[in-house]
Amino acid sequence: MASIDIPSYLQPCLAATKDSSTVYLVGTPMSPGSALNVNIVSIGDINAPVVKKRFSAANSSIWPPHIPKVCSSYVGNILAEEYSLHIQQVGLNSSWDTIFYAANETFRATLSFQGRSFSKQSFSYIGQAGPMAWVLAVSYNTDNVIPYSSWTNIPTFGDFTTTDPLLTVGTYTVSPAPPGPGSLIVFDKAGTAMIFPTLSVATIPTTDTWTTLLAPQSVNMNGIKLTAAALYANMGSGAYILDRADNGSVLTYYIDPTISNDLKRISTPNGNTPRFTSIMTATSA
Template structure:
């Protein structure tokens, strides 16, 4: 069976680690969420087997990003489910099983996770997975759009969301990647790494619980602590970068200037330093619609071109090499780069040291030769009856020249040291240009508001359906009686609406921390906050969404 081409796919490993699940929605069949099992025994000629599909045009879209998680903490059974989360203004989740069973979709009411690049896998124990994600809503009690979520392999609607993370990452994130510690017990342990649009990064320790929220309302779904600044090593990530979680190591694939794929890694449990991964041999070309996942001990990527051609490539961290079709020459950063600790630093430093040694050696040889010939010339002019003159081997032939030689060599060392300090000054400031995932133009915000809101059913029912002009809902209240929980959706459709033509609004960057009034910037409320459980709700009467621009002044 031919492998389908998806513009927004996600990958997940199977229970054996030998195959990978490919999940996506074809542009030719909107609303059909498909799942294939792909054998990579021959990565140059992979084979696909259809597993199942979930068809409902009111939920699934080919234009929406997707995130897949295997429940790696649960026993490896042949029917272990894959959690599929569609992100964007309409964020829906389901569990898809290898035997073809698919759970009914659910969602967190009024909440959307904006990007699969800001959705970190941070914990796995038994049949539960935890993630830390950036939403399209700013919670008033924290002034943050970050939230912790817990997903359940047994029933997707037993999943929970909690805004209270104790401390909160940047409100202008570029990318996040998670890592986790394999464990059979809670609290689940992991790390949440956030890179912001100003070129900086922070590492947070993530502790997650499996306690029933209704029994112990003081327990959190997830808590972040111990923030530590990332040593960026002079590197700058682009808005195209793709995160991958492999247990305790987070990998980041990014586009090189020549269009090839570069790879970075960070192991926050060991070090907060971002490392450039030196690759042996050729690398795949970077694809803007690349999907990636850790499969066993390797990274597998999937890409689809506009003409429908698809390809898989695999990276082995042990051999530091890529396999698969279409590999190209790896990009080598220019040697004149001013970024410290760049991939070429080691070779640059060695060349400078060798050149300095050669120059210094030539200077010494020239001076010794000069002194030797001068000594011979002086000895020939000595009178014939003079006794032979012997010189102490421990003394230089021309003592006056010794300080000159030492001085010259010292000057050479000083010059080299100054040059190296100028080239490799680790304290040199590095300020990359700010980048945004969502918009190419900045948005001027005059008041705190959520960029994109889902319309509650009670509001949609009394609005004119033909105009689709809605009143923006109010922000989420500061106190809630229950944590935000998945709203399972029915498959019933409203005959007055055509769900097949639902358009996705481009997610906008939420309110910046700088626009939050003083005293509310990432400060947790002192009043008790109880996370809410999931509720079943019917499909909204009209699945349209407010244009984010309506929340902002021009």
């Protein structure tokens, strides 16, 4: 199959494939009536990426190009030939999601969290075990006249002072079967952060899909204060955070709660970093 040019999306997301030389690129083109696209992008030559395949979902009207999207592969399903891909739309009153099944190149029927909206900055994958994934997210209730935010059914958050986090970051232990412990890291607007370890995840194939958070631990920020532009790319037990520097370039940080509670800046050789943009997205494998 001939290669396809890399598309430009207004609200893209990236996720890992099982082949380390490719990634998923997801987004909706700006042209009227366009459908949600899943691209398999070859990064064998990182300076000349190309699209190997492109797939389009049905129901184009529910995946508008300007609504943010979050995606993550089912990397816990390590016995599968290909990783399937979860895609979640996170705009106000637009909480559609679907799964792209890589093995047969089809999409699951779209579902919606009725009366709930999510934020791209607080939608975090905290468990990956077998063919399942676990997510913690701030839920904005849009059924009421006055919206409110809540961490549903998670009493541990009574120990944390913010209901309006700047950014949440998930980490996880990749496992072919539960339990698969991980963590949720919550950064606030005051420049502090807490790590909430997860006890375990549910047993497959039961209907128990909850996870339990343990007592929080403080993050050593090392003088770092994230901006509202920050975004993250999780990669199992650790996660990268990308942020905008004062000069407009990209700052890269890393944290792995299984090693330490330190948030560390990652130096870039020769200072060769791209410009930070509002449509930037990231993944790691």
